[in-house]
Amino acid sequence: MALTNLAYRGFEVWVPDLPKEIQHQLYGFRNFKGSLVFGTKPKGWFASTWVPLKTFRVYADGSRKGDRNAPVVLDFRSGIIRIRQVCGNEPRYVVEVPMPKWVVGRISEGGDVKYAMIGLKDNEPYLTLVAERVVEQYAPSDYILAVDVNSWRYGIAWGLIRSGKLVTWRAEGPNTFLINTLYHQAVDRERVVGKLRRVGYGDSMKASRIREQAKSRRSRIYRITRDKAYFLASKLVRKAVKYKALLVIDDMTEESRKELLEEKLPPGVIKLFMSNLRRFVHQLEALAQWYGVPYRFERLYSTVCPKCGHELTQVEGRVMVCGNCGFRAPRDMVPMHWAIIKLFGKKHLF
Numbered sequence: 035m036a037l038t039n040l041a042y043r044g045f046e047v048w049v050p051d052l053p054k055e056i057q058h059q060l061y062g063f064r065n066f067k068g069s070l071v072f073g074t075k076p077k078g079w080f081a082s083t084w085v086p087l088k089t090f091r092v093y094a095d096g097s098r099k100g101d102r103n104a105p106v107v108l109d110f111r112s113g114i115i116r117i118r119q120v121c122g123n124e125p126r127y128v129v130e131v132p133m134p135k136w137v138v139g140r141i142s143e144g145g146d147v148k149y150a151m152i153g154l155k156d157n158e159p160y161l162t163l164v165a166e167r168v169v170e171q172y173a174p175s176d177y178i179l180a181v182d183v184n185s186w187r188y189g190i191a192w193g194l195i196r197s198g199k200l201v202t203w204r205a206e207g208p209n210t211f212l213i214n215t216l217y218h219q220a221v222d223r224e225r226v227v228g229k230l231r232r233v234g235y236g237d238s239m240k241a242s243r244i245r246e247q248a249k250s251r252r253s254r255i256y257r258i259t260r261d262k263a264y265f266l267a268s269k270l271v272r273k274a275v276k277y278k279a280l281l282v283i284d285d286m287t288e289e290s291r292k293e294l295l296e297e298k299l300p301p302g303v304i305k306l307f308m309s310n311l312r313r314f315v316h317q318l319e320a321l322a323q324w325y326g327v328p329y330r331f332e333r334l335y336s337t338v339c340p341k342c343g344h345e346l347t348q349v350e351g352r353v354m355v356c357g358n359c360g361f362r363a364p365r366d367m368v369p370m371h372w373a374i375i376k377l378f379g380k381k382h383l384f
């Protein structure tokens with residue numbers, strides 16, 4: 035991805051493990067189109083390499099941009115992407131696919147899709163559109179939006195801070211009851227499959243049906259956390275834009291993992307509660323860049339006393355208490371205190 039990105043910005047890029055003659059032709063897609071015909075077994079190098087393709091854009095108002103002969107045509111008037119000659123090596127061979135909604139959204143926000151990348155994803159041909167735009171970050175107001183990436187068990191904690199004072203804060207996450215239920219349903223089914231296997235019925239219709247049920251429950255949990263990750267990233271970036279806030283992100287999830295381990299949750303459950311957190315941070319960062327939100331990463335602790343630096347102890351109701359100075363706050367609020375300290379200094383807080 036990084037290399038193709040550079041290639042289309044005019045840098046010379048040498049892709050490792052590519053035969054020399056192909057390297058030389060990387061920029062002129064036309065010359066090696068024969069190797070990219072879909073439906074045939076892809077060449078070994080193509081399986082792991084994504085090839086940048088130029089695009090030609092026809093906008094809703096009829097204006098055009100890009101190379102007229104580009105193999106990928108984005109037609110916003112008819113909402114269709116035409117892939118010319120890539121999927122079949124004959125003149126005028128065109129595959130049409132519907133324009134994804136998000137692309138239309140990005141274009142209306144002033145973005146552009148200068149190139150696409152084509153490669154294999156899960157062994158299927160896959161076209162990735164690369165939307166980009168030049169955005170200036172806004173100058174932050176006196177607001178700060180602090181985001182502490184917790185686990186899905188207690189959700190992602192965010193706090194809106196104004197001039198060093200915490201205005202609102204809360205933790206948001208998916209329905210953990212549903213996740214728990216689905217998890218236990220999956221585990222029960224996996225146990226049944228294990229029993230069937232041990233008595234020699236591992237390949238039976240019944241076993242494969244139950245195995246499918248377990249699998250579908252696990253992927254449903256994964257989808258729940260993924261959708262929540264996208265939803266929250268978008269919500270928080272919109273909030274930052276609304277207040278022209280500086281976005282402060284703590285993406286250290288080790289403390290959360292430790293907390294879940296201390297609760298003696300099964301490793302399988304912990305894994306699910308930690309799933310898609312990386313995706314959340316990545317999406318948060320990508321959206322912040324897209325909308326020009328100034329952001330930075332800061333270590334925001336939830337187990338260190340913001341007042342005296344002493345280690346905090348957790349008591350009933352996820353309340354953190356300092357044995358040294360008596361500081362006391364809900365666990366999800368502690369990182370917000372740290373955000374204030376890191377950006378305004380201690381005097382603002384105590």
Ligand SMILES: [Zn+2]
Nearest residue numbers: 339342356359
């Ligand atoms: Zn303390």
